[in-house]
Amino acid sequence: MDDQFDNGKAGNLTIKDVARALNVSTATVSRAISGKGRIGEDTVRRVKEYIREHNYVPNAIAQSLADQRTYNIGFICPSPQEVGAQYFYYGCMAGIYEALTDTPYDVLIIPDGDRVDGRLERALEKRKIDGAIVSQALVENHAESRLREAGVPFVVVGSLPDKTICQVDHDHRAACAELTRRLLTGGRRLALMGGDLSQYVTQDRLHGFLSACREAGVQEREDLLYLGLDGSEQTRAALEKALVAGAACLVCMDDRICGMVLSQLHHRGLRIPQDIQVASYYDSALLESYTPAITALRFDAQKLGAVACRMLLDQMEGRKAEAVETVGYDIALRASTPATE
Amino acid sequence: MDDQFDNGKAGNLTIKDVARALNVSTATVSRAISGKGRIGEDTVRRVKEYIREHNYVPNAIAQSLADQRTYNIGFICPSPQEVGAQYFYYGCMAGIYEALTDTPYDVLIIPDGDRVDGRLERALEKRKIDGAIVSQALVENHAESRLREAGVPFVVVGSLPDKTICQVDHDHRAACAELTRRLLTGGRRLALMGGDLSQYVTQDRLHGFLSACREAGVQEREDLLYLGLDGSEQTRAALEKALVAGAACLVCMDDRICGMVLSQLHHRGLRIPQDIQVASYYDSALLESYTPAITALRFDAQKLGAVACRMLLDQMEGRKAEAVETVGYDIALRASTPATE
DNA sequence: CTGTTAGCGCATTCAC
DNA sequence: GTGAATGCGCTAACAG
Numbered sequence: 175m176d177d178q179f180d181n182g183k184a185g186n187l188t189i190k191d192v193a194r195a196l197n198v199s200t201a202t203v204s205r206a207i208s209g210k211g212r213i214g215e216d217t218v219r220r221v222k223e224y225i226r227e228h229n230y231v232p233n234a235i236a237q238s239l240a241d242q243r244t245y246n247i248g249f250i251c252p253s254p255q256e257v258g259a260q261y262f263y264y265g266c267m268a269g270i271y272e273a274l275t276d277t278p279y280d281v282l283i284i285p286d287g288d289r290v291d292g293r294l295e296r297a298l299e300k301r302k303i304d305g306a307i308v309s310q311a312l313v314e315n316h317a318e319s320r321l322r323e324a325g326v327p328f329v330v331v332g333s334l335p336d337k338t339i340c341q342v343d344h345d346h347r348a349a350c351a352e353l354t355r356r357l358l359t360g361g362r363r364l365a366l367m368g369g370d371l372s373q374y375v376t377q378d379r380l381h382g383f384l385s386a387c388r389e390a391g392v393q394e395r396e397d398l399l400y401l402g403l404d405g406s407e408q409t410r411a412a413l414e415k416a417l418v419a420g421a422a423c424l425v426c427m428d429d430r431i432c433g434m435v436l437s438q439l440h441h442r443g444l445r446i447p448q449d450i451q452v453a454s455y456y457d458s459a460l461l462e463s464y465t466p467a468i469t470a471l472r473f474d475a476q477k478l479g480a481v482a483c484r485m486l487l488d489q490m491e492g493r494k495a496e497a498v499e500t501v502g503y504d505i506a507l508r509a510s511t512p513a514t515e
Numbered sequence: 516m517d518d519q520f521d522n523g524k525a526g527n528l529t530i531k532d533v534a535r536a537l538n539v540s541t542a543t544v545s546r547a548i549s550g551k552g553r554i555g556e557d558t559v560r561r562v563k564e565y566i567r568e569h570n571y572v573p574n575a576i577a578q579s580l581a582d583q584r585t586y587n588i589g590f591i592c593p594s595p596q597e598v599g600a601q602y603f604y605y606g607c608m609a610g611i612y613e614a615l616t617d618t619p620y621d622v623l624i625i626p627d628g629d630r631v632d633g634r635l636e637r638a639l640e641k642r643k644i645d646g647a648i649v650s651q652a653l654v655e656n657h658a659e660s661r662l663r664e665a666g667v668p669f670v671v672v673g674s675l676p677d678k679t680i681c682q683v684d685h686d687h688r689a690a691c692a693e694l695t696r697r698l699l700t701g702g703r704r705l706a707l708m709g710g711d712l713s714q715y716v717t718q719d720r721l722h723g724f725l726s727a728c729r730e731a732g733v734q735e736r737e738d739l740l741y742l743g744l745d746g747s748e749q750t751r752a753a754l755e756k757a758l759v760a761g762a763a764c765l766v767c768m769d770d771r772i773c774g775m776v777l778s779q780l781h782h783r784g785l786r787i788p789q790d791i792q793v794a795s796y797y798d799s800a801l802l803e804s805y806t807p808a809i810t811a812l813r814f815d816a817q818k819l820g821a822v823a824c825r826m827l828l829d830q831m832e833g834r835k836a837e838a839v840e841t842v843g844y845d846i847a848l849r850a851s852t853p854a855t856e
Numbered sequence: 857c858t859g860t861t862a863g864c865g866c867a868t869t870c871a872c
Numbered sequence: 873g874t875g876a877a878t879g880c881g882c883t884a885a886c887a888g
Contacts, residue, residue, distance in 0.1 A: 188880090188881055188882085189881065189882060189883095190881075190882095198858075198859085199858070199859045199860075200859095200881085200882075200883090201858075201859065201860080201861095201882095201883080201884080202857090202858060202859075203882095204882065204883060204884085205857095205858085205883095208883085210883090210884090211857090211858095211884085212857055212858085213857065213858075214857055214858085217857080217858080229640075231640040231641060232641075232881080232882070233641070233642065233880085233881050233882070234641035234642060234643055235576060235579045235580045235583075235585065235642065235880085235881080235882095236580055236864090236880070236881030236882045236883090237881080237882060237883080238576045238579075238580075238864095238882095239576045239577055239579075239580045239864050239865070239866095239880085239881080239882075239883095240863085240864055240881080240882045240883045240884085241864085241882085241883065241884095242576075242864075244576065246587075246623070246643075249624070253609065253612070260601050260602040260605035260606070261601040261602065263605065264601035264604065264605055265601070267624060267626075268594065268626075271594070271624075271626050271631070271634075275632060276632070280623050280624070280625070280634075280638065280643060281623065281624045282587070282621050282622065282623055282624075283590070283608060283612075283621070283622045283623075283624055284621070285608075285609075285612050290612070291616060291617070293612075293621075297621065299570075299572040300572060300573075300574070300575035301574065301575060301576065302575055302587075302621060433800070433804050436804070436806075437804055437806075440806045459774070459801060460800055460801045460804060463774050463777070463778055463801060464805075465777075465778070465781045465806070529864095529865055529866085530865065530866060530867095531865075531866095539874075539875085540874065540875045540876075541865090541866075541867090541875090542866095542867080542868075542874075542875060542876080542877095543873090543874060543875075544866095545866065545867055545868080546867090546868095546873095546874085549867080551867090551868090552868085552873090552874095553873055553874090554873065554874080555873055555874085558873080558874085573865080573866070574864090574865050574866070576864085576865075576866095577864070577865030577866045577867090577880095578865080578866060578867080579866095579880095580864085580865080580866075580867095580879095580880050580881070580882095581865075581866045581867045581868085581879085581880060582866085582867065582868095582880085583880075
């Protein structure tokens with residue numbers, strides 16, 4: 175009789191069934207589970223035991239309705255069609271889940287880009303998320319303001335000028351400056367091959383590069399600075415000018431640019447590092463296994479995701495948290511830039 | 516007075532507010548929105564107009580509770596720490612979202628792997644998803660049985676022996692056979708460098724390879740078949756034996772294996788394609804931009820995701836659907852395997 | 857310490 | 873064609 179509602183399939187039990195079977199009220203069961211409110215130890219034991227044996231699982235939707243939370247956090251990422259750095263975002267996700275272990279939260283993917291209908295807006299209106307992680311710091315990004323308007327806590331992976339917004343990032347500026355400093359030894363002439371200006375990180379990298387140059391007493395020259403390169407034709411043209419200007423080492427702002435540069439160099443029959451050196455401000459499997467391996471800055475997407483998520487959880491639970499966190503980097507000096515002297 | 520509940524912030528309106536303002540019942544509003552049940556055209560117009568102007572958005576959680584659906588579908592993917600093919604899964608996701616356009620569904624990420632606590636189980640128990648897409652067909656995979664037990668509709672990306680399970684895949688067997696056939700022209704001796712045996716796809720690829728060999732009257736030789744290679748040491752050893760056995764072309768089962776093979780070849784000072792040819796059963800940015808570019812099979816992850824998602828939607832809406840779908844492939848013949856004769 | 861009673865916001869029988 | 877009542881499963885305020 176007690177078991178008439180226990181059909182063995184998990185999830186078909188309701189709190190009512192449990193209450194009836196135990197001859198207590200649903201409120202008591204609820205309290206036993208949550209631990210909130212005063213309740214007898216013995217009752218708790220009985221309830222918990224029954225629950226375990228009959229594997230009752232509280233219905234998440236009903237819980238959500240009652241306490242107005244979904245236990246979902248949104249992962250706002252660029253629409254995958256529009257991007258090349260899949261491993262970065264996937265790595266971020268890995269970090270998020272690492273931080274979410276033993277937590278009741280799940281992750282809802284929210285693509286945000288031009289080709290996407292207002293996914294974020296919809297998720298916000300329908301309150302499908304309790305918090306969010308924005309995985310890309312764009313100069314033109316409305317995600318942050320939308321989230322702020324909606325009153326949904328969030329943290330950004332990347333650096334924003336507005337330091338009141340919760341954010342995690344590597345110190346790209348310092349990292350790029352440091353790598354640049356090393357490349358500069360021996361008075362080597364550097365050319366910078368730059369990428370997408372719609373991302374803040376590009377500006378940080380540029381600043382890092384320039385500060386190292388200034389520090390070394392190297393003057394900026396227009397014919398050694400190429401920004402906003404888009405597509406292989408622009409890259410080819412920039413490369414040509416850089417060579418004419420006598421560049422001895424090509425510094426690429428990210429692995430995509432670097433890939434294009436490498437293919438152009440090969441096309442021209444230039445050997446690395448004998449004829450020209452190459453380095454990148456962003457590593458990837460491609461650069462690592464290229465022959466010769468390309469010197470690059472190594473960042474840890476997973477770490478970034480994990481830290482961001484922890485910050486978000488702190489924020490959501492009302493704990494105090496730092497607004498800005500920084501995660502370390504590594505410089506991988508490889509065959510494309512042999513040490514001088 | 517009518518507007519006393521409209522505070523301008525989206526989402527704070529309930530169906531009750533709308534009903535009161537319009538002097539109708541909540542049931543009427545509900546019907547006007549859903550279109551279900553009989554209702555006057557004029558009423559519908561009035562309600563819709565009010566809703567639009569005051570941007571009322573039905574609360575998703577309450578809807579879920581009432582009709583027992585979450586409007587979330589689960590994307591079950593390998594734990595990102597454990598995998599190298601991020602672009603594949605990210606591409607899948609892109610396809611899924613493509614198929615989800617103008618649909619009320621969102622995607623919940625569910626990592627499934629050794630290091631992951633039972634995310635899938637939890638999501639199932641708590642009924643956080645209405646359906647699922649399993650993005651990896653493993654030999655040892657319990658996701659399918661869990662989903663089946665839970666009665667949650669799902670489709671698998673990949674090929675499973677059990678053809679009653681809804682699945683989408685490329686015809687890896689035919690693709691590998693076709694590429695192999697081409698490589699075999701001129702009586703070239705092939706060695707197969709194989710990967711992870713825990714995935715069904717590896718077996719399909721093997722069958723494709725073998726059938727092409729048989730067709731060409733080439734006998735299988737143990738010293739030309741290397742399966743389950745794990746790590747660079749095993750790869751090195753296999754490569755050595757293959758060279759001794761006189762292999763003229765190394766056929767790699769996926770891009771990861773291929774990457775290791777390439778690096779070993781470089782290490783040995785062997786030139787491609789002059790000294791030895793190389794091809795891969797799975798393409799990647801790495802192989803495409805390698806110098807020389809590596810011949811490989813091209814598959815379309817996004818397409819796969821989109822088709823899988825459409826199949827899932829059909830299933831969830833009770834529409835009839837094929838149990839097994841196949842998506843086309845391309846053969847990219849590149850510099851690593853110049854045409855013979 | 858525990859039971860009763862209301863909601864949470866919406867969908868859906870039923871009557872009218 | 874529309875309204876009132878009821879339920880989805882759970883939590884929380886209020887009694888006892």
